[in-house]
Amino acid sequence: MIMAELRLAGRPASPGFAEGAVVRIVEQKSTRIPTGDSQREAHDLKQAIKDALKSISSLADRAEGEAAEMLGFQVAMLDDDTLAEAAFESITHGEAADQAWRKALDAEIETYRAADDEYFRARSADLEDIRDTVLDHLSGSHAAFTVPPGAIIAARDLAPSRFLSVDWSKGGAILLAEGSPTSHVAMLARARRVPMIVGLGEIPECASSIIIVDGALGQAVVSPHDDTRASFLARQSADQELAVKAAAVETQPAVTKDGMSIAVMINIAGVDDLARLDPKICDGIGLVRTEFLFGEGPLLPDEETQYKAYRRMLEWAEARPVTIRTLDAGGDKPIAGLTLDGESNPFLGVRGVRLSLQRLDVFRVQIRALLRAAPHGTLKVMVPMITAPFELDAVRALFVEEYDTLRAKNIAAKMPLLGMMVEVPAAALTVSTFDADFFSIGSNDLVQYTTAAGRDIGAVASLADLRHPAVLKLIELVASYGHSSGRDVSLCGDAGGDSDLIPFLLRAGIRSVSAAPSLVGRAKLAIANFSFEKTEGA
Ligand code: PEP
Ligand code: MG
Numbered sequence: 001m002i003m004a005e006l007r008l009a010g011r012p013a014s015p016g017f018a019e020g021a022v023v024r025i026v027e028q029k030s031t032r033i034p035t036g037d038s039q040r041e042a043h044d045l046k047q048a049i050k051d052a053l054k055s056i057s058s059l060a061d062r063a064e065g066e067a068a069e070m071l072g073f074q075v076a077m078l079d080d081d082t083l084a085e086a087a088f089e090s091i092t093h094g095e096a097a098d099q100a101w102r103k104a105l106d107a108e109i110e111t112y113r114a115a116d117d118e119y120f121r122a123r124s125a126d127l128e129d130i131r132d133t134v135l136d137h138l139s140g141s142h143a144a145f146t147v148p149p150g151a152i153i154a155a156r157d158l159a160p161s162r163f164l165s166v167d168w169s170k171g172g173a174i175l176l177a178e179g180s181p182t183s184h185v186a187m188l189a190r191a192r193r194v195p196m197i198v199g200l201g202e203i204p205e206c207a208s209s210i211i212i213v214d215g216a217l218g219q220a221v222v223s224p225h226d227d228t229r230a231s232f233l234a235r236q237s238a239d240q241e242l243a244v245k246a247a248a249v250e251t252q253p254a255v256t257k258d259g260m261s262i263a264v265m266i267n268i269a270g271v272d273d274l275a276r277l278d279p280k281i282c283d284g285i286g287l288v289r290t291e292f293l294f295g296e297g298p299l300l301p302d303e304e305t306q307y308k309a310y311r312r313m314l315e316w317a318e319a320r321p322v323t324i325r326t327l328d329a330g331g332d333k334p335i336a337g338l339t340l341d342g343e344s345n346p347f348l349g350v351r352g353v354r355l356s357l358q359r360l361d362v363f364r365v366q367i368r369a370l371l372r373a374a375p376h377g378t379l380k381v382m383v384p385m386i387t388a389p390f391e392l393d394a395v396r397a398l399f400v401e402e403y404d405t406l407r408a409k410n411i412a413a414k415m416p417l418l419g420m421m422v423e424v425p426a427a428a429l430t431v432s433t434f435d436a437d438f439f440s441i442g443s444n445d446l447v448q449y450t451t452a453a454g455r456d457i458g459a460v461a462s463l464a465d466l467r468h469p470a471v472l473k474l475i476e477l478v479a480s481y482g483h484s485s486g487r488d489v490s491l492c493g494d495a496g497g498d499s500d501l502i503p504f505l506l507r508a509g510i511r512s513v514s515a516a517p518s519l520v521g522r523a524k525l526a527i528a529n530f531s532f533e534k535t536e537g538a
Helices: 038-062 065-079 082-092 097-113 118-139 160-164 184-191 226-249 303-316 353-358 360-376 389-408 425-429 443-451 469-485 502-507 517-528
Strands: 006-009 011-014 017-024 152-155 173-176 196-198 210-214 219-222 261-268 285-289 321-325 378-383 417-422 438-441 488-491 512-515
Touching: 011 173, 011 184, 017 173, 017 226, 038 065, 038 082, 038 097, 038 118, 038 160, 065 118, 065 160, 065 184, 082 097, 097 118, 118 160, 118 184, 160 184, 173 210, 184 196, 210 226, 226 517, 261 517, 285 303, 285 512, 303 321, 303 360, 303 378, 353 360, 353 389, 360 378, 360 389, 378 389, 378 438, 389 417, 417 425, 425 443, 425 469, 438 469, 443 469, 469 488, 502 517, 512 517
Parallel strands: 017 152, 152 173, 173 196, 261 285, 261 512, 285 321, 321 378, 378 417, 417 438, 438 488, 488 512
Antiparallel strands: 006 219, 011 196, 017 210, 210 219
16 A cells, blocks of 8 residues: 655745654653752752753854854853742742743743744744753753754754754754744754754654655655655755856856846855855845844944944955945844834834934944944945935934044044935835935845735745736836936845846846855856846746
């Protein structure tokens, strides 16, 4: 009898292909026996926290970039006495150490999970990670987590530290019943090229089965039929061929079949993204999402911290243009102590420049850091979520004011070009009314605001399509105004790195795109395979 194949569909969190046996990770219940002595319980918890700190710190020491940052965050959380306060309080009332710790952390995790915002929900995994690491130390079961290399992990969610303890060099993948594409573990998976699917719902018992995983499609098939497997293998080998070709053109200029040069820049979230990256792969940095610099620690970064980060980006680029976007907090990127809580629709609320103009105390610090970094390279500054000309005028006035103050104090500074993101349809439709030195189209938001389909809502994903004629018309309008007025127009939304969408962008008049560094090679290939002549009238 042929076993029926079982198809599972979730949200793509990290692209890539994998095939193998499933290893199910089931959350362990603690086996610790309470001592019945409050002082002893408190002592054991203190010791477990200390041991957990040690093990996370040693993982952090060996980690790099994003992983080091995330583990550093966990160390800081665990090092902060307030996290365990409620647990120690319960212990004085007779609770066992593990129960007290679990209850205290679960309450904290629940607040994160219940948040309206996906970003906060995603952070709950870090707290779960901390909770479980301490529990493991309390029950003495630490280091019991072993997964054979190449395994396909199926779990409810996966803690970043567990991800880091697995050897991914032999392949493998992650299937999560819950989870989120914006979680830390998803970022780590993308960075290590481990395929990952989230939101699969109940993953059926299939421990002994072979499963195939297509991370980009968000699909996994248990016990695949021969034809399903054959089409999977064909997609996988086409993807491998593409990866080889993409790597070969990465540092080459991007030119269409009919000889049109297209600028390809990179999007980054911080200086760490530039580690081991050759500046020759790009024509500059097209987008620095500075809000990630603001969300890193418990305090907002001061002028010096920001200045150093911006300066390093400019120096890395070796005179290529570096487009740093001013803070775009709010929407799906809340920052504690800065963005507003409880907005009914944060994507339509006080986000981006709207927030910066309300929080001049924070904005002026960023402006000064940018003005001081500007002499170290070719800086362009762009402002997110601009809707009406007065907003950009207000930002320009602040730049002039801060520049004059710095110069009056003899502090080295330079006025950068000041441009705007075009991501609000109202701004695209009235593009000629803005006093902008350049424009960068934020297609992620432009698509969601034009189609009224949230960028983070899977159920309306088919509507949130850049190929909608209304979106393409807006892009055409901005590109054509840029051309006629002699101002640069680039596009820095995810579409800029999407091989399927690049032809649509080129036909709409876009001649400069900015994409995640890992997509640059593929974007250049898509450009090289494109011909204006062949697609005329298409
Ligand atoms: C965009 O909206 O396309 C964009 C680049 O900005 P973000 O994705 O950071 O909102
Ligand atoms: Mg945006």
